[in-house]
Amino acid sequence: MKSIRIDQLQNKTNAGLQIKVFKPDDKHQKIAENSDVHRDDHYIFFLLTDGSGTLKVDLQDIIITAGQLYYILPSQIHCLIKPDRAKGWFLAVDTSLISADFSDVFEHRQNLQLPCTLTDYELKQYSNLLNLLLNEFTERQNDKYYLSIIHTLVQSFLGMAASTYNYVVTAQNKHTRSAELARQFKKLLAANIHTIKSPSLYASKLNVSCGYLNEAIKKVTGSTVSYWIQQEIFSEAKRLLYHSDVDVKQIAYELGYTDYAYFSRYFRKVSGLSPSEFRIISRKQILPQL
Numbered sequence: 117m118k119s120i121r122i123d124q125l126q127n128k129t130n131a132g133l134q135i136k137v138f139k140p141d142d143k144h145q146k147i148a149e150n151s152d153v154h155r156d157d158h159y160i161f162f163l164l165t166d167g168s169g170t171l172k173v174d175l176q177d178i179i180i181t182a183g184q185l186y187y188i189l190p191s192q193i194h195c196l197i198k199p200d201r202a203k204g205w206f207l208a209v210d211t212s213l214i215s216a217d218f219s220d221v222f223e224h225r226q227n228l229q230l231p232c233t234l235t236d237y238e239l240k241q242y243s244n245l246l247n248l249l250l251n252e253f254t255e256r257q258n259d260k261y262y263l264s265i266i267h268t269l270v271q272s273f274l275g276m277a278a279s280t281y282n283y284v285v286t287a288q289n290k291h292t293r294s295a296e297l298a299r300q301f302k303k304l305l306a307a308n309i310h311t312i313k314s315p316s317l318y319a320s321k322l323n324v325s326c327g328y329l330n331e332a333i334k335k336v337t338g339s340t341v342s343y344w345i346q347q348e349i350f351s352e353a354k355r356l357l358y359h360s361d362v363d364v365k366q367i368a369y370e371l372g373y374t375d376y377a378y379f380s381r382y383f384r385k386v387s388g389l390s391p392s393e394f395r396i397i398s399r400k401q402i403l404p405q406l
Contacts, residue, residue, distance in 0.1 A: 120193060120359045121154040125210050131263060132210040133270050135250050140167060140201040153195045153359050159209045159222070160188040161277060163242055167201035175354060175398070176228055183239050184231040185280060187222060191306070193355050205246045209270060220299060221278040223306070232280050245273055294332040297322065301333060301341070309348045310372045315341040350386050357395045364391045 128134055153172070162169075168181040173194040180186050180202075188194055190211060214222070222229075234242065249269040256262045304318055312318065318341065319326040330341045337344070349371060356367045368379035368391075383391050 120355070121152065123154050123156045125156070125158040125208055128208075131253070131266060132213050133253070133266065134206075134208040135246065135253050136206045137204075137250065138206055139203050140199075153193055155193050156188065156190055156208070158190060158211060159214060161207040161209070161273075162186045162204060163207075163239075163246065164202060164204040165239070165243065166203035167199070169196065169199045169202040171196055174228060174351060175358060178228070178231065180231045184233050185242070185277060186231040187229065187277065187281075189223060189229075193359050205243075207246065207249075207270075207273065209274065213267060213270060214274060218274050218278040220303075221282045223303070229281075234280065238276075238280065242273070242276065245269065245276070249273065292336075294335045297324070297329065297332045298336040301329065301344075305344065305348050309345070309352065310370065313345055313349065313372065315345065318345075346386060350383070353383060353391065354394065354398075357391055358398050364395075367391070 125132070125134065162171075162180055163185050164180050164182050166182050168179060171178045171180065171186070171188070171194055173188060174192050178186065182204075211219075249266065252269060253266050256265060259265070300322055301318060304312075304321055308318075315330065316326045319329040322329060324332075326341075333339070333341050333344065353367060353371060356362060356370070357364070360367075362370075364380070365376045368376045371379070373379035373382075380390055383389070383394070387394055389397065
């Protein structure tokens with residue numbers, strides 16, 4: 117039975133991070149279109165200095181161009197499908213090295229995160245830091261303070277990346293109670309989507325009324341609590357249907373639905389397709405706009 121592979125960083129390094137420079141003539145870029153889809157148990161950051169590349173992340177094509185920073189979260193299914201003379205940096209970081217403050221920024225999203233365009237100054241500073249990190253990562257491996265040095269450097273990178281992405285948050289929402297409530301709701305939703313699907317239960321966990329939570333989420337995102345619960349369920353269902361061969365009934369069970377027929381009706385209501393139809397059509401790459 118085909119299942120979604122989870123790429124584990126500990127199988128590649130004991131340092132908690134991995135850093136590489138990629139170039140247009142790298143062998144992996146020539147076979148990238150055949151890369152298998154997978155999840156990681158760690159964060160991945162890309163910084164492109166030249167060229168461009170396309171990543172498929174959670175069934176969406178993300179185009180990264182020169183001068184842009186992008187990251188992938190551990191839960192997201194992805195693959196590299198189209199490099200175009202891409203040159204830049206790859207950095208994998210264990211979740212244990214990412215503080216709660218930084219993860220709040222990286223995971224503070226209701227939709228898929230987008231590449232962030234850097235200023236010339238930012239691009240230079242990122243490149244200088246990553247070059248230093250790469251040198252220390254490769255040259256100091258026998259040093260007594262090796263891990264302390266590279267972890268300190270990666271913390272600097274994470275702080276810069278968090279600052280860059282935090283800046284794109286609109287000024288009007290950045291420090292409001294509604295924005296903070298939306299952040300807390302998002303974290304709860306991601307952690308409990310398999311078991312909690314009621315807006316009132318999320319409101320209860322956040323110690324606010326259901327009406328207040330709905331008003332706050334709608335103010336920040338433009339959509340209701342029920343909509344985002346539906347989207348989170350639907351996104352995970354699509355990932356499992358597209359990337360695995362797990363039986364549809366098992367997928368329904370994993371998502372917290374004991375009634376398979378109810379899950380199928382719900383999926384059809386959202387997408388216009390049954391789960392089985394979605395799996396067949398999406399794999400033929402003629403998926404209709406949903």
